[in-house]
Structures are given as structure tokens and as C-alpha cells.
Amino acid sequence: xxTLLLAxxxxxxxxxxxxxxxxxxxxxVICARTFEEAVDLYAKHDHFDLILLDYxxxxxxxxxxxxxxxxxxxxxxxxxxxxxxxxxARRALKRGAAGFLPKTLAPVDMVAAVHxxxxxxxxxxxxxxxxxxxxxxxxxxTPRETDVLQGIVEGKSNKExxxxxxxxxxxxxxxxxxxxxxxxxxxxxxxxxxARDQGLC
Numbered sequence: 001x002x003t004l005l006l007a008x009x010x011x012x013x014x015x016x017x018x019x020x021x022x023x024x025x026x027x028x029v030i031c032a033r034t035f036e037e038a039v040d041l042y043a044k045h046d047h048f049d050l051i052l053l054d055y056x057x058x059x060x061x062x063x064x065x066x067x068x069x070x071x072x073x074x075x076x077x078x079x080x081x082x083x084x085x086x087x088x089a090r091r092a093l094k095r096g097a098a099g100f101l102p103k104t105l106a107p108v109d110m111v112a113a114v115h116x117x118x119x120x121x122x123x124x125x126x127x128x129x130x131x132x133x134x135x136x137x138x139x140x141x142t143p144r145e146t147d148v149l150q151g152i153v154e155g156k157s158n159k160e161x162x163x164x165x166x167x168x169x170x171x172x173x174x175x176x177x178x179x180x181x182x183x184x185x186x187x188x189x190x191x192x193x194x195a196r197d198q199g200l201c
Contacts, residue, residue, distance in 0.1 A: 034058045
């Protein structure tokens, strides 16, 4: 059974989310009220599979807390927030966050996002980043898809990306097709534009 560390200073939000993750996700959830308490809990436990940190809780100091926890932890670290602006989400993802989860996410989407991050994917709330409002859309890119997308943003050809990543060109084409579908991109140029606009690469 996978174990999550959930840190949030809002008692109702924390306990409600923790209980849903336990009941619907089947996870073990250990809770903290502050960043420092989360650090202490991490040190006392043998292993966590994922850490979820509230962006605005005591001790976080904006993205400094994310960076501190990433240095300490041997598992993915993601941010939760109900108030952070889009630019913070972009910066968090660029600094290696496994995801940025708006607290407005429906519970079922929250569980799906956690599963995606546990599988090594990145939770990208595209609608939130684009400022379109509504329920954020889960777009999970694998690390390799992210590498290919970075190559596309840099204007490289499929052959160049394949050489850089030491994979077959046909594999690059497959990743491009998959990530374009996930992003809703019409072609590679559109995929690059979306990635730049949303701060994904």
C-alpha cells in the first residue's frame, strides 16, 4: 500500500482530503499542519511514495519549501493550493514539482492526479495555467514525453531528438503523437506553442 505525506494547515481541507485519499484511493496518508512538521515526519518515517505540500502553509516560504523538500525527499513532491496565481504553478513545475493541484479539483480528479504522479508522470493543470477557469484538466506526460516536448520547443527535428535521447526516430514520432493528443495539439508547432504559453518547458 502506498504512503502519502499530506501537509496543509487548514484542518477541514486536510482531513477531508486525507480521508478521501484513504477511502477512495486506498492510500496510507500521514498528515502534517506545517512545513516543519512535514520535514520532521519525513525524517521519522522509512518511506513515502509522494509528498503533497500546501503552498501557503506556515513555514513554506513560497517555493523555497518545495526546493527544500525535494532536496530531502527520495520521492515526488507536489504542491496544493487554493490561492496561488498561475505564475507560481508554472515556476513550481519548472523547479521540479511532480504537479500543482488546485484545491478546486473534484475529489475523483485529485485521486487520479495522485495516481498519475505515483506512476512517474507530471500533473499539469492546463486549464488553470491558461486562465480559462472551470475544472482543471488532467494532462499527464511521462518523463520521456516531456523530453521529446522539450526538443520540439527547441526546434529540433525528430532525428535530432532521437539522437539526443538515444532512442529510435520512430519512438520519437510515437511520443509526439501521444503528447500531442494529451495536450490537444494539432501538430508539432502547436504543441511547442502550447508548451511555451503554459510554461511547460
